[in-house]
Amino acid sequence: MSGSSKNHHRQVCCPQHPDAPLIEDYRAGDMVCPECGLVVGDRVVDVGSEWRTFSNDKDSKDMSRVGDAENSLLSGSDLSTIIERPSGPGGDDSGFAKFSNRKSMNSADRVLIGAFREIATMADRINLPKNIVDRSNKLFKQVYESKSLKGRANDAISAACLYIACRQEGVPRTFKEICAISRISKKEIGRCFKLIVKNLETSVDVITSGDFMSRFCSNLDLPNSVQKAATYIARKAVDIDLVAGKSPISVAAAAIYMASQASAERKSQKEISEIAGVAEVTIRQSYKLMHPKAAQLFPPDFKFYIPVEELPTF
Secondary structure, three states: OOHHHHHHHHHOOOOOOOOOOOEEEOOOOEEEOOOOOOEEEEOOOOOOOOOOOOOOOOOOOOOOOOOOOOOOOOOOHHHOOOOOOOOOOOOOHHHHHHHHOOOOOOHHHHHHHHHHHHHHHHHHHOOOOHHHHHHHHHHHHHHHHHOOOOOOOHHHHHHHHHHHHHHHOOOOOOHHHHHHHOOOOHHHHHHHHHHHHHHHOOOOOOOOOHHHHHHHHHHOOOOHHHHHHHHHHHHHHHHOOOOOOOOHHHHHHHHHHHHHHOOOOOOOHHHHHHHHOOOHHHHHHHHHHHHHHHHHHOOOOOOOOOOHHHOOOO
């Protein structure tokens, strides 16, 4: 205990029980007499955590005051302070000069922190988990250090890294979905994606229509039976080579359309188009290739609400 704190204890005592050792209630900021309960001092500084901790180990040290863990992707500069350019009176170049030499963060870390912040913001908009954010951050650092995409906007590279991380973690998102949560065009994200894969030789698993089925059907409020049928239809259409050259997303959308049209939960091409992010004409093109073999595409146990021969033909 410090000398000032000892003095404080000697100065404050209970008038009725001057010899009683006071109890310090840090939560309330009070000093209480244990004999009569009189509060004889307040505004005691709380040296505990700023927030509640849930550690089961009572013997462990309280680490709540040490701040965030150091980011291993940075050079330790995430613990430094940046002093911004002064605004208002005295904020001219001459006034700024005396502050500039106190910046301790290097330019590389500044770029990385900006990119990591952008990736975290995009991920938060579609509720992506931390493991995808971490993978995106590592990928961006690799790209930045390799200088393979020099001249490309960092925001576009960040978006492409997030797209790749989603695929590598088994929860792929479409280019259109990534485009919607960023300020970058679908075309530019696609360019960065190809350059990253080519220059870093990173592995990106092949996307299948089944990767999107669960999310699309859930967003369309379709029952599990229709989702299972759509997944079966899409897989079968690929197996018997009906949709060669068509993207997995368009095949998934066409399969959902076919399965829903045969069920009691019918969905229009427009509804599916809005959820899947593909044009109605694209859905129709894949559907037309699948329709002649529709009877072979449905799972054997599917319960038809609309007979297969009455499905739309366009």
